Structures are given as structure tokens and as C-alpha cells.
Amino acid sequence: xxxxxxxxxxxxxxxxxxxxxxxxxxxxxxxxxxxxxxxxxxxxxxxxxxxxxxxxxxxxxxxxxxxxxxxxxxxxxxxxxxxxxxxxxxxxxxxxxxxxxxxxxxxxxxxxxxxxxxxxxxxxxxxxxxxxxxxxxxxxxxxxxxxxxxx
Numbered sequence: 013x014x015x016x017x018x019x020x021x022x023x024x025x026x027x028x029x030x031x032x033x034x035x036x037x038x039x040x041x042x043x044x045x046x047x048x049x050x051x052x053x054x055x056x057x058x059x060x061x062x063x064x065x066x067x068x069x070x071x072x073x074x075x076x077x078x079x080x081x082x083x084x085x086x087x088x089x090x091x092x093x094x095x096x097x098x099x100x101x102x103x104x105x106x107x108x109x110x111x112x113x114x115x116x117x118x119x120x121x122x123x124x125x126x127x128x129x130x131x132x133x134x135x136x137x138x139x140x141x142x143x144x145x146x147x148x149x150x151x152x153x154x155x156x157x158x159x160x161x162x163x
Contacts, residue, residue, distance in 0.1 A: 048063050055127050068121070070089070083105060
């Protein structure tokens with residue numbers, strides 16, 4: 013009878029330990045893959061964090077006047093008061109099927125990446141077209157605000 017009680021206690025302990033580690037693993041996995049969806053105006057609070065930024069590009073410019081210059085797009089008010097910079101390094105632009113400066117001006121977008129800093133402002137370095145979704149702007153502000161409120 014003593015052996016059966018020990019076996020039962022061991023099985024109970026084992027099941028509790030497995031359940032505990034499974035819960036910890038699931039929680040850790042959610043933290044790794046979970047990303048906040050934000051407006052560009054909030055990007056400064058997310059420096060160093062991976063997010064999905066959804067907003068609208070106001071205008072863009074080449075950083076330097078030469079063929080190997082990155083493409084820079086600004087989100088929010090006019091430069092230098094913009095909220096976020098979308099930085100497309102020149103050496104990655106050839107991987108894109110479109111010219112971001114031509115396609116994205118006045119367009120709604122969602123971009124996934126880690127918020128970094130560029131010239132003292134929050135920035136997303138876009139190196140892969142798969143991390144970017146560009147749409148036409150149709151009542152953008154109202155649609156996006158409703159989407160954020162409902163999540």
C-alpha cells in the first residue's frame with residue numbers, strides 16, 4: 013500500500029510539473045510572437061520593440077542626391093515634426109517589386125519591424141517587402157481608428 017501511495021504522489025507531482033512548464037512555455041511563446049499594432053504617433057514609446065505600425069505616408073525624399081541613396085518616407089506632420097521615418101536602405105530596394113516613394117505617398121500602410129531611431133526620430137528599417145502592406149486611402153483615419161478601438 014505504501015508503494016502505491018508513493019507512485020500516486022510521484023505521478024501527481026509529475027503531472028503538475030508538466031502542466032506548470034507547459035503553461036510557462038505557452039506564456040513565453042505568446043510574448044515572443046505578440047506584437048502591438050500602433051499608430052505612428054505612438055512609435056516613440058516603442059523604441060527597441062517589435063510592432064506593427066499602421067498609418068499613412070505623407071511624403072518622401074531621397075536622403076542624399078545620388079543613385080545609391082536610401083528612400084526615406086515620413087509619417088505624420090511635415091519633416092522635421094514627423095512621427096515616424098520609414099527607411100528603405102538602397103541595397104534592399106532592388107528586392108522590392110515597387111518604388112516605395114512612388115507607391116506609398118498618401119497611402120495607408122502597415123509595416124512590421126523593430127522601432128529604431130534615425131536622426132532622433134522613431135524609424136522602421138524596411139528591408140523586405142513581406143513586412144509591408146500598402147493600400148489605397150479610403151476614409152483611412154476613421155477605418156483605422158475603429159479597427160484599433162475594436163481590438
